[in-house]
Each structure stands twice: as structure tokens, then as C-alpha cells.
Amino acid sequence: MKNFISSRNKYEKCTAKEAIIKGLSKDGGLFVPENFGTEKFDIADFINLSYQEMAYKVMSLFFDDFTKDELETCIKKAYEKNFSSDDISPVSKIGKDYMLELYHGPTSAFKDIALTILPYLLKTAYKDENKKIYILTATSGDTGKAALEGFKNVEGTYITVFYPNKGVSLIQEKQMNTTVGNNVEVVSINGNFDDCQKLVKTCYEKIESSEVQLSSANSINIGRLIPQVVYYFKAYSDLVKKQEIEINEKVNFVVPTGNFGNILAGYFAKVLGCPIDKLICASNENNILTDFIKTGVYDRNREFFTTISPSMDILISSNLERLLFILSDYDDVKIAKYMESLAKTGKYVIDRDLLTEIQKTFEAYYCSEEECRATIRDVFNEDKRLIDTHTAVAYAASKKIRNGNKNIILSTASPYKFCNNVLSSLKGYRKKNEFDAMRELENLSGEQAPKNLKEIENIPNLHNKNIEIKDGINIVLERIEKLK
Numbered sequence: 001m002k003n004f005i006s007s008r009n010k011y012e013k014c015t016a017k018e019a020i021i022k023g024l025s026k027d028g029g030l031f032v033p034e035n036f037g038t039e040k041f042d043i044a045d046f047i048n049l050s051y052q053e054m055a056y057k058v059m060s061l062f063f064d065d066f067t068k069d070e071l072e073t074c075i076k077k078a079y080e081k082n083f084s085s086d087d088i089s090p091v092s093k094i095g096k097d098y099m100l101e102l103y104h105g106p107t108s109a110f111k112d113i114a115l116t117i118l119p120y121l122l123k124t125a126y127k128d129e130n131k132k133i134y135i136l137t138a139t140s141g142d143t144g145k146a147a148l149e150g151f152k153n154v155e156g157t158y159i160t161v162f163y164p165n166k167g168v169s170l171i172q173e174k175q176m177n178t179t180v181g182n183n184v185e186v187v188s189i190n191g192n193f194d195d196c197q198k199l200v201k202t203c204y205e206k207i208e209s210s211e212v213q214l215s216s217a218n219s220i221n222i223g224r225l226i227p228q229v230v231y232y233f234k235a236y237s238d239l240v241k242k243q244e245i246e247i248n249e250k251v252n253f254v255v256p257t258g259n260f261g262n263i264l265a266g267y268f269a270k271v272l273g274c275p276i277d278k279l280i281c282a283s284n285e286n287n288i289l290t291d292f293i294k295t296g297v298y299d300r301n302r303e304f305f306t307t308i309s310p311s312m313d314i315l316i317s318s319n320l321e322r323l324l325f326i327l328s329d330y331d332d333v334k335i336a337k338y339m340e341s342l343a344k345t346g347k348y349v350i351d352r353d354l355l356t357e358i359q360k361t362f363e364a365y366y367c368s369e370e371e372c373r374a375t376i377r378d379v380f381n382e383d384k385r386l387i388d389t390h391t392a393v394a395y396a397a398s399k400k401i402r403n404g405n406k407n408i409i410l411s412t413a414s415p416y417k418f419c420n421n422v423l424s425s426l427k428g429y430r431k432k433n434e435f436d437a438m439r440e441l442e443n444l445s446g447e448q449a450p451k452n453l454k455e456i457e458n459i460p461n462l463h464n465k466n467i468e469i470k471d472g473i474n475i476v477l478e479r480i481e482k483l484k
């Protein structure tokens, strides 16, 4: 059976089911598959599979303590009806590049791909236990709604989402605050995403309950990460099928990055045999990852910017820890030291060898707010397509970093989640009401905004709790008391 080990103590082992239930290791480390990289797929075996079949192939490798029937049932429930495209993640051509469209799910962001399946994985993993599952989620905007949709009314599970007050788009906020469900709670925090994520991590470390099992819907959960590996194989196979690339031809993926989950899934795909050359890490003005990939210095002692691509306004990219652990040959002592240094001084510096390993695969670029806006405008003028503010950051990076391979840009959200910022990028003006901006964008593009976004206009807000950072842990403790 495949074990998962903690990035801060490799003797801390558990099964896939246990790792999915726990989310994070007790020592604060992230779970990583043991002996990762010893197995490889042949890309030729993927070309004619459906998304669901690919999902089974990838997930069964990691989640091998699920039976075939269990895993197939999870996949079927997640990907049968929730997506508006049968392909789940179609690829289209855009300019010289390709766009992997990851926003056709129930909340119009790429988080849906993993968060439609995570509740089923978790319920399956947990079916023999009689504790209640309590999901804590920090969100920079999109994870929150996708997790709420995934977990709402799922029996035996309870969820609280923490989001940064003023750190998400108006549509994202409205999406979360209109969620109906008997087990959901939404709380805004007077802080930024890093504060929300830290709060959640602190709860795992500090809270022990015999009646309630805490778990996570963030990409620190391996049950989030592995399902995201699938669409890299799907995109590659689609391009082979459309004869846009030869089989085994190397491609680059350009990924708009925040918590480093999406791009890490790309790295997993590469190690598993997807013919990927470079993974290009695209950031906004919170460019800590650009600096890190170029210099090996991770330093969060810098100004935090609130940008028009809020889901990437992050200074502590959790999943980077997994990459460092894997590329340092599972040197848990070293990783624990880096992370301690990050917690104490806000900074760590990796050694040369490790940096060289990272640079073999990763390149980085960051884009200013102005460049992001100009990119949205250019793509609309040249291709007649609306792209969202996060996709635009990746598109800008794709224009700058070319090495002869085809670039595939991950399009992570619908432009209709960021209406006024997209509209003002195109036209130079905003609308007072976000939904008027949505209608204006529909007129410009000649297409309809996704139904899930249009319909929240007339639903009243059901959640409006706003708290200080320090009160977060009490919110969680109070809810646990009620669940007992």
C-alpha cells in the first residue's frame, strides 16, 4: 500500500485515506507520497481515455487503499453532472498558445475540479468512523465557494470558511454569502489570506477533540492536489488528438499561481510521465515566488498588495514545501529548518543544489496591474475573448517566456467573477453595481455569463459574520462545542 509521509518528519506515515481525513500532519508538515517518482505512466495509454478514465488511472495510483468500486463511484459522482462541458477541462487555441479551460464547474473556478470530488473521497475514507467531520477552509476567494458547494448538506460533515474581508471580489463574496445549507458557516476576517491560512493551520495544531475530526479543503490536503494532476494529462492528450502536437513532444504549462497547488499538480504530472518541459509560475505584484525561483531566497518581509487577481494575493505558498521536500530527496530535517525559519524570521534561503533542481523545471514571471489590464484588452481585441484577471497574468507570462515549445495557459476562472475589473480593463470605466458590469460584459462578448453567477444577484446574503484575526480560534471552538 502507498504511504504518505510528512514533509517535516518522514517517519510520520499514514495511508491515503488517513492523509485525506487529517489534511495536515500534526507536526505542521504536508503529506507527500512515499517513493514518489518510482512509477511512471506511458502517455500513449492516455490518449483515447475519457476524463473520468484518466482520473481513475491517476488517482488509483495514489489512493490505492480505496477499492476500485469506491474510487469509480467518487469519480462518477463528481464528474457526471457538475460540469457544463462533457470534457470537464476543454482546451482551446488562443493566439499562438492554447488555453486549458478549468472554469466550467459549478462555481466557475478551477477549484471545482478537485472540490467536486473531495467530499466523496473524504466520506468514503471516513465511512467506518463515527466522529463528525469538521472542515476548516481558508480562501482567497474561489476555494471557499467551491468547498461550500461541495460540502453543503453532505451528511456528517460541517464546514467553516474564512475569507479576507476586502480581499476577495464582490462576486466571490456574494457567491459565498448566499450559500444555503444546514452545515455551512462563512466568516470574514479583518486580515489577508495568509492570516486565514495561518488560523486554519493553528487550529489543526492546537485543537484536539474526541468527537470531532478536523479536516481541510485547502490544497494542503492531498485529496485536493491529486485530482488536479488529471487535467494536465487531459490537456496533453487533447492536443495530440487534435494533431496540434506530436505524441511525446514537450510542452510548457503556464500557471497563474498563489498557494502553489495547481502548479505542483503539474509537477506531479511531469514526474508521472506527461511530456512537460517547463512549468512557468506566473504571479501578480505579490511576486515572492518569482524572486524565489530566480534567487532561492524566500522572503515574505515585503509589502502585501491587494490586486485585481485576489486569488493570487498570497505571500506564504504552502505547497512549495512539498516541492522542496521532494527535490531535496525527502530531507525532512532541512525542510523543517526552512519552515521554522520562515515562521520566525519570515525568510529562508535554500542551498544551491536545491535551487538548481527547481530551475530545471520551473521558470517565473510576474506581471504588474497595468500589464494585467493591458493583456485583458489585447486578448479581447485580438481574439474576441474575455479572460479573467488571473488567466491574464498567465497569458502575460506566456508572451514573455518562450523556448520553442507550445505553451498551454491554465485559465483558472470565468471573467464574470471579476466583472468590474475586467470591464474597466477593457473600457476604462466601471459600473456602480457589479451585476450591471456583468451585463455590460455579456453585451461586449455576445455570450451569457454562467448561470451560477447570474442567479446570485437576487439571493439575499445569509452570512455576515466579521471578526478579528485573534477571535478565529474561538469561532472554531464554539462550533465544535455545538457539534458535540
Ligand SMILES: *Cc1c(COP(=O)(O)O)cnc(C)c1O
Pocket: 109, 110, 111, 141, 142, 143, 219, 256, 257, 258, 259, 260, 261, 262, 263, 311, 312, 390, 391, 412, 413
Ligand atoms: C486559487 C486560484 C489560483 C491560484 O492557484 P494555487 O493552486 O493556489 O496556486 C489562480 N487563479 C484562480 C482563479 C484561483 O482561484
